[in-house]
Structure formats: C-alpha cells, structure tokens
Amino acid sequence: MKKYVILLFVVLLGLAWFSAGSDMVNDPIKAKEHMEKAAELEEKGIYVDAVTEYESALEYEPDSEELYMKMAEAYLKSGDSREFISICEDTAEKYQDNTHAMDSLMDYYTENGDEEEAVKYLKDFLEEYPDNKNAQEWFTQLEGSYTELYCRYETMGEIVNNSMVVSDDGLYGLTDATGSEVIPCEYKELYPFSEEGFALARTEDNRWIYIDEDDQIRKAPDSEYGKLGMYTEDGTAAEKDGKYGYLDENMEPAGKFQWEELTGLKEGTGAGQKDGEWSLVNKKGKAKGEERYEDVITDAFGFCSAQKRIFVKTGDGYQMINTKGEQIGELTFDDARAFTEEGYAAVCKDGKWGFADSDGELVIDYTYENAESFRNGFAPVSSGGKWGYINEEGTMVIQPEFLEATHISEEGTAAVMIEQQGENVWKLLQLNLFQ
Template structure:
C-alpha cells in the first residue's frame, strides 16, 4: 500500500514536471501569438488593442526592451504621450547597457522642441546613474539648446550680477531702467542713465534733475551723494569711485570720502582691489587707495562696468603688449597679448593675438588658441565668440554649444540667460535667451 502511494506521488510529480516543461516550450509560441496580433492591430491603426497584446507578451518576457519600446510607440500613436515617456524612462533606467530607450526618448523631446524637459530628465538620470556614458553624451549634445524669454524692451545691456540695463523710447527721448535676468523690471525706465546692480545690491541711476542716486532692488532710492561728485561708478565693497573738481577718489557706502581726490582716473572696486591713474600711468591700489604697485602700467583692462580685478588678478598693458599680473604686480605666466578683455567672476579671459581671439586662465596659460574673430570672457561656463560676422557660444572645452547666428551676444548670467541681438525681416531686435542646461 505504502509503495503504491509513493508510486502515485512520483507519477503526479512527473505529470506536473511534464506540464511545466510543456508550458516553458509554449511560452515563445504565446509571445509570438501576442506579437502577431499586435502587428495586425497596428496595421489597422487600432493601437489601444496593440498595446494590450504587447502587454500580454511582456507577461512572459518582462525585461524585453524591444517589446516595451514597441508598446511605447503605440502609446504615442494614439496620443498617450505621458505613457510613452514613462515607458521609455522605465526601460532606460532598468536597462543601463541598452541605449535604445533613452535615445528614443531624447529624439522625441528634440522633435517636439522640448529640449528643456530633456535636460531636466537627463540631470536627474545622470545623478542616479553617473556612469551612464550615453546619458552624458546626450547632456553634452543638448547643452547649447535654448529657449527665448519674452522681453518688452527695445535695447538690452549685458548681464551683470543677474541684472541688465534696459531702455525705452518715449516722447521726451530715451529713458533707462534696470531689469532682472527674466526681463522683469527692477528699476523703472525713467532715468537719464542707469547701471546694473552691484555686488552690494544697488544700481546707480541719474535722475531727471541731473542728480545721482543708488536704488535698491525695489527701485527705491537709498543713497545719494552730494551734487559736487560726478562720474560715479558701481558701489562695490562699500566703495564708490567718483570725481570732484576734475580729480578722482573713493567714497564709502555712506557717500563720505575715504581717500584724497588726487587721481586722474580710477576703476570700480572688486575683491577690495582697484586701479588708479596718475600722470598717464596706472597702479594697483586697495579699497582705501593705498598703492600696491608703482605707477608703471600704460593701461589696465576693465569691463564695461569699470571693474578690473575680478578673480583678484589684473590684465595690464606695458608698452605694446598685455599680460596678467597679481594684486602685487607680480607677472603671472609668460604669455603676452595684443589686446585683452577683463576676467569675469569665473572662467577664462578673452585675449587677442595677430587679429584672432582665444582664452587665457588666471595662471596665465593660453587654454584655448586664438582662432575667433572676436570674443567675450567666459561667464557661468560659456563664452560668446564671433565667427564670420555672427556670434555664438562655446563651452570651456571649446565646443560650439550654440552655433553662431546672433548679430550680437553678451555674457551669461548665473542662471544661464543672456541678451542677444537677432536679425529678422523686421530688422534687428534684442532678445533674452535661456540655455536649457541651466533650467
């Protein structure tokens, strides 16, 4: 009896095993049947049912990338874009060695002018999977894509401290104000003259009664020097360059004199450093006007806001050539240049040799050969360069991130925006752009 029971159990196990084997053999057949049915539905453009068939096939082969992407394409075919995207994302994240899902998703974003969404996803993806080379390649490829930001102003300046001077034409003439990196008004366009906001948080304006004032980011006047001071500059490091009776010196944040007014010219202060000129020669000075070098330089390179000491180094001219020096006047590097533009707060400075522009770092090393028709110094990882009468942007590896196509271009803000001039059938217009990689 016992032997019969054992034999019975063995028989049942054998039957179960045979059934399992038969099921395993039939699985590829079932997958094939689902795929064939899906293809028939696709030919009839019945994509909802085609999706159901692919889902049925995936029940037997859950990790099949090709089936998952066919299903994703059918989602897209009947307007379920969100399901297409989520499917591609899930497949890409679950199959790091397979590039097809991520490539499919990126091409979708490109075809639909949604590079900003692509960049946002890639940033999240590369954070989770930093070793994924395909994602890194896509991020590099999309870095130069940009969107346009609506801006109401006819004229824009370069961005400085995430602000820019804007102008409006009125019946009484051109008036100036200050806007932020998205074109929102900070200081109303009602001034005869305006400057961007400084590191200390104030913008210099010239009012309609020909008096200067410094306004805060609410557009309210907060500081005003006596009328005897002219040619004021940015308020940085609690110092203001100004002139009185034809000579220059520095005021403090309370608009009180902190130095003698004995120079022929001075720069704005940055990093508690500046430059001052006497009898045609320039010296490096500190914020209190104390000379740190002899008056030996024929010129000191300044940016459009009168600053020459970003990154605490200077580009000076002696004789016919320019070179880099420290705050104490010590030569940095051996390179000399025919012309140069001041360093911004970060990145390389633009320099010129033999009519072409390249870039130098703060150690005086020529890091990008002189090859462009014109250039601006780097800011926020990018620099505007000119080729064949058009401006574009390169990254710090000298890769053309945005192909030349602008009539003029300016430096990028910390948030990846820039003011550019475009040419269209209506003439030249100024536009704010936003690089997708910063969004």
C-alpha cells in the first residue's frame, strides 16, 4: 500500500511540474494573443478596449517594458494624457537601461510646447537618479528652452525688484517680471523700483519724484535738484548747481554737495569724482580715505559696491577692492562689470571676458566676446556677435541667438532683442531654467 502512495505522489508531482512548465510555455503565447487583439482594436480606433487587452497581456508578461509603453501610447490615443504620463514616469524609473519611456515622455512634452513641465520632471528625476545619462542629456537639451510671453513695447530694460522699464511712443512705464503693466507709459524718464518699493520718475514738466506701485507720489524732493539717483535707505545721489551729494531718507541733504560725479550707495559706500580722481565715500559724501583712483566701475543704475566689492582703476588696470579700500586678490583686469547682489562679476583681459568671484579669483576663463555679471545664477554672454546665457559652471544653457540680452530675473524671465522682418524687436521670454 505504501508503495502505491509513493507512486501516486510521484505522479502528481510530475503532473504539477508538467503543468507549470506548460504554463511557462503558454504565457508568452497568451500575452502575444492579447497584444495582437490590442493591435486590431487600435487599428479600428477602439483604444479603451485596446488598453484592457494590454493589461491582460501584462498578467502573463509583467516585466515587459514594451507592453507598458504600448499601453501608455494606447491611453494617449484615447485622450487620457494623464495616464500616459503616469505610466511613462513609472516605466522610466523601473527600466532605466531602456530609454523608450523617458524619450516618449520628453517628446510628448516638447511636441505640446510644455518644456517647463519636462524640465521640472527631469530635475526631480535626477535628484533621485543622478547618474541616469539619458535624463542628463534631456535636461541639458531642454533646460535652455523658453517660451515667449505677450509683452509689446518699443523697448524693454533690466528686470530689477520685479519691475522692468518699458517704453511706448517715447514715454516710459513699468511692468512686472511677466510683462503685466504696473505703471503706464506716461513719464519722460523712469527707473525700476528700489528694494524699498520706490521708482524714480521724471514728469513731463521735468520734475523728479519717487512713486510707488500704485503710481502715487511717495517722495518729492525740492525742485532745486537737477538730477537724482535711485532711492536707497542709505542715501540717494542728487545734483544741485552742478555739484553732487547725498540726500537722506527724508530727502534732506546728508552732507556737502562737492562732487563732480557721484555713484549710488550700497553697503554704506559709494564713490565720488573730483578733479578727475575718484574716492570711496560714506553716506554723508565724505571721502573714506586718502586713496585716489582713475576710474570706478558702476552698473546700469549708477551703483558700484554690491557685495562690498568695487572695481577701481589704477595705472596697472582695474583691481577689485572692498568697501574699506583693501585690494581683494592679486589679479588685474583690462575692464570689468560691477557685481550684482550675488554671483560672479564679468572681467576682461586681452579682449576676452571671463568671471571672477568675490575673493578676486578667476572662476570662468576668458572666453567670451562680451559679458555681463551673474544674477540669479546665470549671466548673459556674447559669442559670434550674438548673446546667450551661461550657468555658474560655465555651461552655455541658452545658445547665443539674441542681438541683446538682459539679466534673468528671479522669476526666470528676461528681455531680449531679436531681428524680426528686418527690424530689431524686444521680446520677453520665460526661461525654463527656473522651473
């Protein structure tokens, strides 16, 4: 009896092995049958049922990247882009050696003009999988993409403190960083908002005033001042009877008006010129020391001392100093751009431009025909007669294609000039670098 039991057990075990082997053989066959049925349904435009067939096929081949992607594409054809994206994302993470899912997802985003979302996804993906080569290549390709924002003005300027000076019919106004009007074009001259929220404006009767975002006058210096600088709490440069000095926050003289030229104040320091020589000055407009310089580099708005660093010229060229007049680093430059509030400064040697840090060290070699200092992690540079943008690693993230290019704002927008139908036209771009 025991022999028969053992024999029966062996037979049953053999049948189980046979059945399992048979299923293993039949799994690909069954999967293929569902795939063929799905293909037939797709040809007829019945995409919802095709998805069901792909799901059935996956029950037999659950590790098939090909099946996941066929199902994703069927979802997309059915109009369900959300499910398409979800499957592509999951598949790209699961099968990182296969580029199909990532490529399909990136193609979908670019074909639909949604590069911003593509860059956002890639950043998140690379945080989790930093060594994925395909994602790195897509990121390099797409991070420099941009879309044009609707903004139509004759000219556009730097975006500073979320404000950009624009002009129309010879008068000036302000927009925010996205091109939405804040101040209509009604002033003869206008500057961006200061950190304190005041914009310097010159009215049609040549009166200088400071306005807020509601176009209300907030500070109105006496008419005896012929010219004013951008407002800061440290002090505001002003001209009276051909001499310059500083006004305090109440628009009252902070000291003597004795300079032939005077920069704005940042970090409690400015620079004044008298008899062809420049000196560092304090908030009252007094010289801070005995040192004299041939020239001082200022930015587009008349400031020279952001990051407590100043470029001054002596007989040997331009050197970097701090607000105490102490030399920073040992390098000498043929030319330079003033520092912004953060980032590297553009410096020139032998006709080529590179970048130096606040320690006076060259961090990006002399490579470019022209350059502006870094702001918000990127810098405009010129190569081949056109302007583009680099990041702090010196990588060209937006290829040179513009006639002019301003700094990139905190919101990732920038004003550029292009040639369009034989005319030079200003455009406002939203760059994907910041998404």
